[in-house]
Amino acid sequence: MIGTAFLIVIGLAFMFMALARRQAFGVADGNLAQLHSRPGYHGLYAFLIAALAGSATLMVVTIGGNIAINAALMSQIADALPDALRIERQLVLSDAIALAEGRLSSQDDALRQAVAVRFTQLEGMRVWGALGLGLIVASLTGGQALRSVSLGFRARNRSEQILRGILAACAVIAVLTTIGIVLSLIFETLSFFDKIGWRVDKYLFGTRWSPLSGVSAGQMDPDRVGAVPLFAGTFLITIIAMLVAVPIGLFAAIYLSDFASKRVRAIAKPMLEILAGVPTVVYGFFAAITVAPFIRRTGESIGLDVASESALAAGVVMGIMIIPFISSLSDDVINAVPQSLRDGSYGLGATKAETIRQVVLPAALPGIVSAVLLGISRAVGETMIVVMAAGQGANLTLNPLEAVTTVTVQIVMLITGDTEASTAAGPAFTLGFTLFCITLALNIYALRTVRKYREMYD
Structure with a gap:
């Protein structure tokens, strides 16, 4: 009404x-x-x-x-x-x-x-x-x-x-909303550390994550709040996803911008970008029903012990999901490189491949770095694919064939669990604040890298 x-x-x-x-x-x-x-x-x-x-x-x-x-x-x-x-x-x-x-x-x-x-x-x-x-x-x-x-x-x-x-x-x-989000993260994080006796070292370097299992009268067991397995799983899946998405997305962008004909580009680019519109739950089903069993059967055929839920399955499917983001943005920045740079390289006798490798890609590097950073942020924040294909247990391992979990999955599990919201909010917001600090550091590093190389082509 x-x-x-x-x-x-x-x-x-x-x-x-x-x-x-x-x-x-x-x-x-x-x-x-x-x-x-x-x-x-x-x-x-x-x-x-x-x-x-x-x-x-x-x-x-x-x-x-x-x-x-x-x-x-x-x-x-x-x-x-x-x-x-x-x-x-x-x-x-x-x-x-x-x-x-x-x-x-x-x-x-x-x-x-x-x-x-x-x-x-x-x-x-x-x-x-x-x-x-x-x-x-x-x-x-x-x-x-x-x-x-x-x-x-x-x-x-x-x-x-x-x-x-x-x-x-x-x-x-917009500014006040951002400030409110940051302040809420900070206050809940301080409250969480107060409950564990300010044992920050246990959180940053501990290897056991089960914060709610030791809750007693509002006091958490500091030996069960180690977030290392969560961030290790997050980075493992992110690295696998970027190893899939960056080469394929970048090479696809190079082909579409400099090698493909107008007709091929008009057909291929929209079809590639359709991947960006597929819901993540569909990717999750695809990873759990198709990719994970295929990896398990393949591993078993050569004598490897592969878990039914693995970081490799989640990372590969997540990389497929990120391909259109990197491809589309990289294609735009490569096309934005002035034609005069290409013509000058051709005039010096360079081939098209040499021109792309030594002139176009360095000139487009700031935009490519931004595209990769966007892909990393997308991978770090993904939840559904990890839940359905990688598992939910906090397992500290670098083996991509084993089940792992990520920070975002644990945040969802804490918030949607049966535990009282005031108790579960502490570890959830602390994970969110830590992830915020890490992504902020990555952004700052990427901006400095972009600024450094952009000065060469101003």
């Missing part, structure tokens, strides 16, 4: 946009040169202030109404259950809301039914109140925009100021 109210407010804003534009034509009396701003800017100004004011009203009323409704219902439940714990009252509230929304079958509990009835009444008042106030505010601001239409009104300047404010707000939201 709130979405419908938002669409109604936007529709009203479009109506004011048309009226303001028409009124600007009428004020100009056919001579648009008299207007400071063209009629389109008058319409844009009316649309912006009506839409923003109405949407802001809807948001404020919706959020405030939700808070007020929850407070009123919790007060009703507290009066009926004065001795109940807060979590029990919240359970009653969630059941009543589910009952009111039809997500729960009828209950014999009179309290839940009474709360559900009151929730339905208050929710209806909130929705209609938000819609009514939103339309009133949008109408008032839109009417103000219509009254301001005149020959000298600076509608263009006002509209551009509003748009600059919207863009600045989006930038601020």
Whole structure:
């Protein structure tokens, strides 16, 4: 219903946009040169202030109404259950809301039914109140925009100021979101280390990972929080994936950019990029059902002991998934190398292969490094393929034929497990923060490498 109210407010804003534009034509009396701003800017100004004011009203009323409704219902439940714990009252509230929304079958509990009835009444008042106030505010601001239409009104300047404010707000939201994510990681990490007695060495260099098995009265066993097996598995699978993706993706990009005909390129590049649109769960099924059994049978035929879930199977399939990322980006940067560099190399007697190896690839190296870095980030953050093809056990090994796990898989297992969220969040966020620091270091190193080699071709 709130979405419908938002669409109604936007529709009203479009109506004011048309009226303001028409009124600007009428004020100009056919001579648009008299207007400071063209009629389109008058319409844009009316649309912006009506839409923003109405949407802001809807948001404020919706959020405030939700808070007020929850407070009123919790007060009703507290009066009926004065001795109940807060979590029990919240359970009653969630059941009543589910009952009111039809997500729960009828209950014999009179309290839940009474709360559900009151929730339905208050929710209806909130929705209609938000819609009514939103339309009133949008109408008032839109009417103000219509009254301001005149020959000298600076509608263009006002509209551009509003748009600059919207863009600045989006930038601020992005920055604050990033800061909030980093701070949440830091605080949860500090809380985790506080629970293990600040034994950072046990976490960084320990080889046993089972943080929840030793939980007792909120205290974790520092001997069971060693993250080395997780990062070893992550890097092992990432290395295998990049050994598959980088050569194939880079050679495919070189072929498409310098050797393939236009017809072949028009067919091959879209087909190659289709791989980027395949869901990761499909890759996971492919790895678990096709690739892993094939590797196991092949290994057994030559006398090797291959696990049913192996890092090799996950890494190979993950590399296939990353190929289009590296290929597409590398193809773009290779095509961006100036033709004059190629012509100069040909003029000195170099062959096409020598030109690509000694001129084109060094010139495109910054973009290729960025493509490889994107592929590494994609491999480090992948979860589904690892879960289905590599296993979930924290096994410290460099043997690609054995089962391993990664950091992201363990984060998912911790967050979605049966353990209390406040207890599982510590190790999960700590793993995330460590992975964040590692990827940040890789980014910094890659940027320095790009800057170093880019100076040679500026």
